[in-house]
Amino acid sequence: MNFSTAWLTTNRTCNNHCTWCYAKNTLGNSQIMDFENAKIAIKELKKRGVKRIILIGGEPTIYPNFIQIIRYIRSNNMLVSIATNGRMFKDMRFATEVLSAGITTIDISLKAFSEEEYKKNTNSYGLEEMLRGYSNLKQLGFKPSISYVLVNNREETIDNLINFLLEKDISQISLQFVKPILNLSGCELPMDLTEMSSLVEIIYNKMTNKKINYSIGIPFPLCLIDSNILTHLIRERRIFNCCHVPKGSGINIDENFKIIxxxxxxxxPFSDTPIDFSNEKALDNLYNTEIVQHFKNLSKCYPAKKCQTCNLWSQCGGGCFTYWLSLDPNDYIR
Ligand SMILES: C[S@@+](CC[C@H](N)C(=O)[O-])C[C@H]1O[C@@H](n2cnc3c(N)ncnc32)[C@H](O)[C@@H]1O
Known part of the structure; x- marks a missing residue:
C-alpha cells in the first residue's frame, strides 16, 4: 500500500475541549505517541511514498517531542503540516523554534469571535492567545492558514465571522462544516444536511458582497446546493473536498500506532492491535484484512443510484461517508 499523505495523532491531550470535537471522548486519554516508534513509522511512510505528514491531536503543539518530530520529518525530505488551535504560538520563542525546525504549513482553527464565546465553546479562554500566535507567526514572515468549523446554521454567525475577519485583518478563511461525532450507538448529528446547504447560499452571498477570500469544504452531496450558486462556487474554485477516504490516498495513525x-x-481503529512499523509487512497485512477491504468498498460506492449518472460525481463523491451511517441518502440526493 502506498499513500501520499499521512496524519499522525501525536497525542490526545488538548488545551481546549471543544463541544463539537469528534475526538472529545478521547481527550481524557493521556497516552502520547512514543517518539522512537514514531521515527520508525515515519521512515516506513517515506518508503510508501508519503510526501506530507500532518500532525494532529488533541493539540500537537503540546506533544513533548513536537520540535524533534518536525525536524525528523523534514530530515526525511517530507513536508510537515499541523492542525492546531494556535494558542502555543503566543510565545514568540516557541513560534521561532517551530519555524526554524522547518514546518511547512500551519492551519490554525478559529473557535469563536469573543473570549466569552471561546470559553463557552472550548472550556478555555484562548482567543487572545490564538490571535497573538497568529500575529507572532506573521511577524516572523510566516503566513498560517485559518480555518473555521460551522457548527450552527445561524445567519448571524456568518455576519460575526465576516466582521471578525475584517476587524482582525485576516485575508483568507477556510470553512468546514461540523461532522457527526461517532459513537457505539450510532452518531450525533449536530446539523442537518439541508440546513448546511442553505447556509452555503448565505455564505456565498455575504462573502461575495464583502469580497472575502474563502473556501468551503462540503461534506454533503453538491446537488443539495442551489444550482446557480453551485455554478458560481465551482467557477470561483471555492469548494474543496479534502476527504482522502474514497481515493485511498491517505493513512491516519493514532497515538498508539493503530490505523483509523x-x-x-x-x-x-481498524484493529485493536497497534501496527509494528519495524515489520514491513504489518501494514499490508492489515490492509488485506476483510474489515479494511469492506470499508474501502463501502466508502467508494455511490450512496444513491442517482449518483451513478451525475456529472459532478468526481468533485462530490456523495458527501462525507459518516452521514450515511445514520441517514438514508435517497432522502437527500436530488
Ligand atoms: C480535532 S482538531 C485537532 C487540532 C487542534 N487541537 C485544533 O483545535 O485545531 C482538528 C480540526 O478538526 C476540527 N473538528 C473537530 N471536531 C470536528 C467535527 N465534529 N466536525 C468537523 N470538524 C471538527 C477542529 O475544529 C479542528 O479544526
Whole structure:
C-alpha cells in the first residue's frame, strides 16, 4: 500500500475541549505517541511514498517531542503540516523554534469571535492567545492558514465571522462544516444536511458582497446546493473536498500506532492491535484484512443510484461517508 499523505495523532491531550470535537471522548486519554516508534513509522511512510505528514491531536503543539518530530520529518525530505488551535504560538520563542525546525504549513482553527464565546465553546479562554500566535507567526514572515468549523446554521454567525475577519485583518478563511461525532450507538448529528446547504447560499452571498477570500469544504452531496450558486462556487474554485477516504490516498495513525479509517473515527481503529512499523509487512497485512477491504468498498460506492449518472460525481463523491451511517441518502440526493 502506498499513500501520499499521512496524519499522525501525536497525542490526545488538548488545551481546549471543544463541544463539537469528534475526538472529545478521547481527550481524557493521556497516552502520547512514543517518539522512537514514531521515527520508525515515519521512515516506513517515506518508503510508501508519503510526501506530507500532518500532525494532529488533541493539540500537537503540546506533544513533548513536537520540535524533534518536525525536524525528523523534514530530515526525511517530507513536508510537515499541523492542525492546531494556535494558542502555543503566543510565545514568540516557541513560534521561532517551530519555524526554524522547518514546518511547512500551519492551519490554525478559529473557535469563536469573543473570549466569552471561546470559553463557552472550548472550556478555555484562548482567543487572545490564538490571535497573538497568529500575529507572532506573521511577524516572523510566516503566513498560517485559518480555518473555521460551522457548527450552527445561524445567519448571524456568518455576519460575526465576516466582521471578525475584517476587524482582525485576516485575508483568507477556510470553512468546514461540523461532522457527526461517532459513537457505539450510532452518531450525533449536530446539523442537518439541508440546513448546511442553505447556509452555503448565505455564505456565498455575504462573502461575495464583502469580497472575502474563502473556501468551503462540503461534506454533503453538491446537488443539495442551489444550482446557480453551485455554478458560481465551482467557477470561483471555492469548494474543496479534502476527504482522502474514497481515493485511498491517505493513512491516519493514532497515538498508539493503530490505523483509523479517518480522523473522525478517533475511537474506532481498524484493529485493536497497534501496527509494528519495524515489520514491513504489518501494514499490508492489515490492509488485506476483510474489515479494511469492506470499508474501502463501502466508502467508494455511490450512496444513491442517482449518483451513478451525475456529472459532478468526481468533485462530490456523495458527501462525507459518516452521514450515511445514520441517514438514508435517497432522502437527500436530488
Ligand atoms: C480535532 S482538531 C485537532 C487540532 C487542534 N487541537 C485544533 O483545535 O485545531 C482538528 C480540526 O478538526 C476540527 N473538528 C473537530 N471536531 C470536528 C467535527 N465534529 N466536525 C468537523 N470538524 C471538527 C477542529 O475544529 C479542528 O479544526
Amino acid at each position: 479509517p479517518c480522523n473522525h473515527f478517533a475511537e474506532f
